[in-house]
Amino acid sequence: MVSLNLDREVEQRLGDHDVRYTRGRRVVVSALAASDGPRSAAELHREIGPDLPLSSLYRSLSVLEDAGVIIPHHGARTLTRYELAEWLAGHHHHLVCVECGSVEDIEIPKKHESRVKALVQELSDGASFTPLNHALEIEGRCSKCT
Amino acid sequence: MVSLNLDREVEQRLGDHDVRYTRGRRVVVSALAASDGPRSAAELHREIGPDLPLSSLYRSLSVLEDAGVIIPHHGARTLTRYELAEWLAGHHHHLVCVECGSVEDIEIPKKHESRVKALVQELSDGASFTPLNHALEIEGRCSKCT
DNA sequence: CCTATAATAAGAACGATTCTCATTATAAGG
């Protein structure tokens, strides 16, 4: 579901942020709009070609993110965080603070969990996908950052 | 929910993988068990102290991950992937392939979505968390990698 | 047109992670 007036809306939004909707930025937006999932800078660079240098591409991504046109999947991931596997820690979900980046585990009531599980199975079946695990990732502001 | 016999179970699992449960590995497992959410190498190093050098800590993480004792939150990728913000692309969830790392967007039926939304609100309330967004992240094997 | 300002792009810098390799610890057999 991508708006038909995508360029119009993005241009509007960028205007509100006092930045121009230049060729490099257009090409990044259009590449992302054509994707069926999130894309990294390297992947976009491969798709777009060498006309848009990597350093410019990164710059465009950063401008577009600041303007709220694009978002980093799973937050800006310049580091990897580990946790005990679920067979040790139990099944749980996450509250991710967009402000400070902290992540807190939460468990959910069994009755809800079984609904979620069924939903996961249904969605996976529809996409020929073999689910191994799932988690509800809730992004927002934690109690400290409110 | 961390098993009371954590060390016992981890030792068993590492044994099955022909690796020893050494001091460095123990201290990493115990730090993660004491955490209320995922932790980065740097965070663990800060908590554990300088007795376990960073390079050893990274090594421990990698061994523990191979043995299935710990898992990287959101997969191991140290790269950031972007997508159009939801006000442009619509609300959706993700199928993440643990094999090739690809991520595919999926939308879910409205009736399910409203249930999920209610659940998100309920969980957030219970944790003094202000939810801004949420997504069900389903990890597994995509049709290509099955 | 001019000019002030924004955007671009090449390359340096940076930070997280991985690799290399010499040293140290350990288990298992004599």
Add this chain to the structure above:
DNA sequence: CCTTATAATGAGAATCGTTCTTATTATAGG
């Protein structure tokens, strides 16, 4: 107990994604 083969450690180099710096180029508005 020793010895020895193997695993683990740790210091530092190397790598890789990303960000920063800065000189150059493009553009909107006067």
